[in-house]
Amino acid sequence: xxINPLAVILVENGSKGDRLLFRFPYDTQVTPSYSxxxxxxxxxxxxxxxxxxxxxKTNIAYSSTISGSVHxxxxxxxxxxxxxxxxxxxKKFEIKINDIRFVGHPLLVYHQGEGKCSSSNQESxxxxxxxxxxxxxxxxxxxxxxxxxxxxxAAALWHEERRVAYLSAxxxxxxSTQDDVSSELPDDPLDVPYHLILQRSQLAxxxxxxxxxxxxxxxxHLRINQWILVSCCLPQKIYNLLDPGLVIEPADIHxxxxxxxxxxxxxxxxxxxxxxxxLPLDSSPALKRLINLAxxxxxxxxxxxxADLTLSHVFQLVGHMLYFGHATIIYPLCDSNVYVxxxxxxxxxxxxxxxxxxxxxxxxxLIQIMSEFSVPVxxxxxxxxxxxxxxxxxxxxxxxxxxxxxxxxQLHTYVQIVVDDMHPRLFNxxxxxxxxxxRVTFASRQSTPDxxxxxxxxxxxxxxxxxxxxxxxxxxxxxxSHKSINSKAPWSNIHLASLSNAxxxxxxxxxxxxxxxxxxxxxxxxxxxxxxxxxxxxxYLENVRRSNLLHLIxxxxxxxxxxxxxxxxxxxxxxxxxx
Amino acid sequence: xxxxxFFSEFHPTLGPKISYQVPEDYVxxxxxxxxxxxxxxxxxxxxxxxxxxxxxxxxxxxxxRISDEKYPRNFLIFNLCFVCDSDARTVQYELVVRKLAExxxxxxxxxxxxxxxSNRALLPKILGQIRSDLNHCGLCTxxxxxxxxxxxxxxxxxxxxxxxxxxVPVFTSEFSPLKQDYWDLxxxxxxxxxxxxxHVARVAIEADVDIGLVKACIQNLLYYGVVQLIPIFQYSNMxxxxxxxxxxxxxxxxxxxxxxxxxxxxxxxPSFRDVFQMxxxxxxxxxxxxxxxxxxPHALRIDEHRLVQFxxxxxxxxxxxxxxxxxxxxxxxxxxxxxxxLHALCTGVASYDEIxxxxxxxxxxxxxxxxxxxDICVLWK
Numbered sequence: 001x002x003i004n005p006l007a008v009i010l011v012e013n014g015s016k017g018d019r020l021l022f023r024f025p026y027d028t029q030v031t032p033s034y035s036x037x038x039x040x041x042x043x044x045x046x047x048x049x050x051x052x053x054x055x056x057k058t059n060i061a062y063s064s065t066i067s068g069s070v071h072x073x074x075x076x077x078x079x080x081x082x083x084x085x086x087x088x089x090x091k092k093f094e095i096k097i098n099d100i101r102f103v104g105h106p107l108l109v110y111h112q113g114e115g116k117c118s119s120s121n122q123e124s125x126x127x128x129x130x131x132x133x134x135x136x137x138x139x140x141x142x143x144x145x146x147x148x149x150x151x152x153x154a155a156a157l158w159h160e161e162r163r164v165a166y167l168s169a170x171x172x173x174x175x176s177t178q179d180d181v182s183s184e185l186p187d188d189p190l191d192v193p194y195h196l197i198l199q200r201s202q203l204a205x206x207x208x209x210x211x212x213x214x215x216x217x218x219x220x221h222l223r224i225n226q227w228i229l230v231s232c233c234l235p236q237k238i239y240n241l242l243d244p245g246l247v248i249e250p251a252d253i254h255x256x257x258x259x260x261x262x263x264x265x266x267x268x269x270x271x272x273x274x275x276x277x278x279l280p281l282d283s284s285p286a287l288k289r290l291i292n293l294a295x296x297x298x299x300x301x302x303x304x305x306x307a308d309l310t311l312s313h314v315f316q317l318v319g320h321m322l323y324f325g326h327a328t329i330i331y332p333l334c335d336s337n338v339y340v341x342x343x344x345x346x347x348x349x350x351x352x353x354x355x356x357x358x359x360x361x362x363x364x365x366l367i368q369i370m371s372e373f374s375v376p377v378x379x380x381x382x383x384x385x386x387x388x389x390x391x392x393x394x395x396x397x398x399x400x401x402x403x404x405x406x407x408x409x410q411l412h413t414y415v416q417i418v419v420d421d422m423h424p425r426l427f428n429x430x431x432x433x434x435x436x437x438x439r440v441t442f443a444s445r446q447s448t449p450d451x452x453x454x455x456x457x458x459x460x461x462x463x464x465x466x467x468x469x470x471x472x473x474x475x476x477x478x479x480x481s482h483k484s485i486n487s488k489a490p491w492s493n494i495h496l497a498s499l500s501n502a503x504x505x506x507x508x509x510x511x512x513x514x515x516x517x518x519x520x521x522x523x524x525x526x527x528x529x530x531x532x533x534x535x536x537x538x539x540y541l542e543n544v545r546r547s548n549l550l551h552l553i554x555x556x557x558x559x560x561x562x563x564x565x566x567x568x569x570x571x572x573x574x575x576x577x578x579x
Numbered sequence: 580x581x582x583x584x585f586f587s588e589f590h591p592t593l594g595p596k597i598s599y600q601v602p603e604d605y606v607x608x609x610x611x612x613x614x615x616x617x618x619x620x621x622x623x624x625x626x627x628x629x630x631x632x633x634x635x636x637x638x639x640x641x642x643x644r645i646s647d648e649k650y651p652r653n654f655l656i657f658n659l660c661f662v663c664d665s666d667a668r669t670v671q672y673e674l675v676v677r678k679l680a681e682x683x684x685x686x687x688x689x690x691x692x693x694x695x696x697s698n699r700a701l702l703p704k705i706l707g708q709i710r711s712d713l714n715h716c717g718l719c720t721x722x723x724x725x726x727x728x729x730x731x732x733x734x735x736x737x738x739x740x741x742x743x744x745x746x747v748p749v750f751t752s753e754f755s756p757l758k759q760d761y762w763d764l765x766x767x768x769x770x771x772x773x774x775x776x777x778h779v780a781r782v783a784i785e786a787d788v789d790i791g792l793v794k795a796c797i798q799n800l801l802y803y804g805v806v807q808l809i810p811i812f813q814y815s816n817m818x819x820x821x822x823x824x825x826x827x828x829x830x831x832x833x834x835x836x837x838x839x840x841x842x843x844x845x846x847x848x849p850s851f852r853d854v855f856q857m858x859x860x861x862x863x864x865x866x867x868x869x870x871x872x873x874x875x876p877h878a879l880r881i882d883e884h885r886l887v888q889f890x891x892x893x894x895x896x897x898x899x900x901x902x903x904x905x906x907x908x909x910x911x912x913x914x915x916x917x918x919x920x921l922h923a924l925c926t927g928v929a930s931y932d933e934i935x936x937x938x939x940x941x942x943x944x945x946x947x948x949x950x951x952x953x954d955i956c957v958l959w960k
Contacts, residue, residue, distance in 0.1 A: 073623075074623060076621075077620075077621050077624060080616065080621055081616065081617065081624075085612070085613045085616075087609070087613040088633050088634065091634070092632075094631070094632040095617060095630065095631045095632070096628075096632075097628070097629050098627050098628055340863060341958060341959065341960045342960065343899075343960050347902050347904060347927040347928070347958050347960065349904055349906060349927055365906065367904050367906050367927070367958070368956065370956075370958050371904075371958050374957065374959035374960070375863050375864050375959065376863050414825060416825070416828055418828060418851070418855050418856070419852065420850055420851075530829070531825035531828065532825060561852075561859045562859065563820045563824055563858070563859035563862070564862055565822050565824065566822065571822065
């Protein structure tokens with residue numbers, strides 16, 4: 001994994017020059033990942049970038065002493081690199097040396113002109129830098145996340161230094177320990193001072209915890225000097241732990257937030273009590289209330305009303321929960337929802353997932369359920385009229401479990417208006433469709449406003465049962481004689497404004513267009529027929545019933561095409577590294 | 580894009596400084612002073628590729644040190660750096676920077692190139708040439724005196740995915756057979772058999788090349804973006820629309836490209852509506868055979884094979900594969916059933932395509948066997 005940190009390093013730049021205060025891990029035995037082994041493995045593939053070894057060495061003495069691991073960097077070199085000039089302070093600091101990338105956020109303790117108040121303290125810290133070492137192959141988003149972590153820790157340290165000179169005290173402890181050890185045991189291995197520092201210094205222990213937490217859980221929650229809270233996480237790591245193979249970057253979560261609508265619901269990824277217990281003690285009471293009330297049947301809008309929060313606040317809390325991997329986004333469970341096995345689902349019967357499933361639901365087999373969902377099924381279709389209430393609730397529990405583990409994906413129906421005119425180079429059409437194509441009846445043509453009729457001969461489908469076609473095209477281009485219904489067609493210009501001329505014309509040629517009730521509804525909804533809104537969204541936005549909507553689509557089926565795929569807000573959680 | 584190239588060195592009296600820079604003053608004195616510790620670093624970091632990204636510049640360098648008593652401080656340190664924008668990728672320049680630095684070392688050791696003023700004066704011209712040539716063609720040939728140096732920027736792409744027997748390689752864009760000289764002998768032998776219809780195992784047999792070699796060739800072609808892998812086309816295949824399908828009617832370039840690609844003849848392109856309706860018809864439970872019966876693509880002037888190929892290449896549709904899973908019912912029979920070789924293949928990870936390729940069975944043979952076996956579950960995903 002490229003997400004894990006290789007090391008964390010604290011460097012100060014003081015009145016006595018730069019100094020490395022603490023680094024973790026310091027012992028070669030603790031070295032986690034970047035050993036020689038992974039290095040040679042990388043070289044096996046012919047596509048990896050050549051490293052320093054594969055170029056023939058000339059005999060001049062410029063061989064590098066720095067090899068692939070952070071441990072090969074002497075402390076003095078690191079402190080020299082990271083104790084940056086004041087011009088670089090307060091900004092992102094990134095440097096890559098061979099295969100290791102270092103990222104930090106150096107800060108000046110006192111700004112220029114802002115004098116240090118006491119002259120009693122001779123050893124003052126000018127600037128400091130908390131640096132994380134990563135593999136160079138780590139993605140840009142991961143590097144940015146580490147920068148954020150470094151920035152937060154630095155901000156907390158900066159505050160505590162200015163408040164009670166915390167950093168100065170800790171730095172003094174660390175340097176004196178280092179000096180003691182080097183004066184007593186000059187020949188001893190390098191790791192001894194760090195071991196002692198770890199025993200003596202709170203800050204060193206905190207940094208070790210940061211390193212270990214990032215390595216194991218991806219979440220950091222600690223108080224610097226038991227006072228300033230630093231709480232952040234690496235979403236990539238959290239989602240990777242939930243489901244190995246799931247690749248979720250912060251950008252995906254932002255994309256999901258963009259697509260989030262009030263009709264969506266949240267589905268907690270764990271047990272409700274467990275999620276609440278994992279929250280810090282002083283977390284927002286609104287968040288706790290939200291988690292307590294969360295229900296896969298409730299839309300965010302209902303949830304906001306129930307929890308007595310504004311919708312925008314709920315959205316913020318949901319964003320937070322997504323970032324920390326507490327929840328996922330679904331469309332509220334209801335009978336008409338259509339589910340199908342997700343393309344990214346792990347279908348091996350020997351997987352951990354299958355074991356976890358059989359632990360939770362002993363009576364059923366995951367593979368069996370998965371095969372039942374191999375074709376899209378709606379919940380109402382799955383309902384067994386003879387089932388007992390217990391069986392029914394277990395059925396729902398199974399679906400929730402599968403949604404939590406991203407095994408099922410919901411299909412939504414989208415509607416797109418397509419008329420033939422999009423590509424005017426058309427000649428005759430396939431014979432089989434003539435039966436299905438628009439029949440232009442005499443009456444509807446008569447009611448059509450004349451300006452729309454111009455050029456209709458191009459798209460109009462002549463059919464032998466059609467009287468008008470016998471009348472021939474000249475009759476069409478001449479203004480229709482009856483204009484009795486013309487006053488009833490204001491929608492043709494106002495509400496159909498989102499359609500192109502050709503589309504508007506095709507709409508008016510559909511049989512159902514003669515029915516003003518249908519036409520009114522169509523005019524109201526036509527802006528959603530661009531393949532961007534699924535049926536549920538249209539129902540939500542325009543407050544129409546599903547049956548009315550389906551009826552309308554059926555009546556206008558000659559110009560409307562439906563297709564099914566997943567909702568974009570939910571689909572980001574199905575990204576898989578293998579696909 | 581390389582914004583600038585500079586040559587910096589450790590001056591015996593003035594310390595780190597930029598001696599030559601093209602274009603001049605791209606990296607200001609202030610910025611250089613702030614980062615000079617990374618350009619002329621401590622001894623331990625010599626001969627390391629160092630990329631520092633601060634103050635809006637991304638600077639890639641390779642500091643070198645030549646120790647010799649003839650120099651004022653018994654050593655010469657220099658670093659030839661490429662400067663890019665802070666959000667640019669610079670991995671592809673690293674090897675170029677190193678090669679250049681090592682070449683300069685050779686020149687200095689053999690000809691005292693950097694120690695003689697008249698030679699040094701050539702540097703700005705050389706740097707300018709390198710910058711413009713690498714930016715424009717990605718290649719550069721530098722001649723200094725009698726020595727010649729060839730530089731090439733090699734784009735570092737992600738590692739290509741593994742190639743399996745049942746994959747079908749297809750050329751991504753119009754592939755010119757004239758450029759065949761570019762490839763190695765085996766690839767040249769394989770190339771004529773890549774037609775977007777034959778799968779890897781078949782290409783290997785037709786080209787009479789070992790399948791392992793064919794896979795390696797195709798993986799190499801994948802790396803250079805010449806081919807893409809798609810599933811085998813069969814009338815029993817199922818496809819499903821992806822969210823990208825909605826872009827098709829919106830994006831006029833894409834829809835025009837689609838129509839010309841799927842047309843049976845160039846002179847009579849199909850109507851967009853028909854093409855779009857066929858894509859929309861692709862869903863779970865609908866095979867291409869069903870779709871052909873429903874729409875009769877021949878009459879619509881649509882080549883269904885090209886239609887599927889375009890959809891998969893553009894990500895408009897995705898294949899829904901069939902995965903058989905062996906799931907013995909332990910309760911039913913007391914005796915443990917013998918696991919057949921077919922059962923061993925039904926792991927839930929191998930699709931029908933893979934099993935067919937491995938066993939040499941046809942789709943229907945396999946389907947019949949699996950249908951008849953009550954212990955095998957079938958998943959579509």
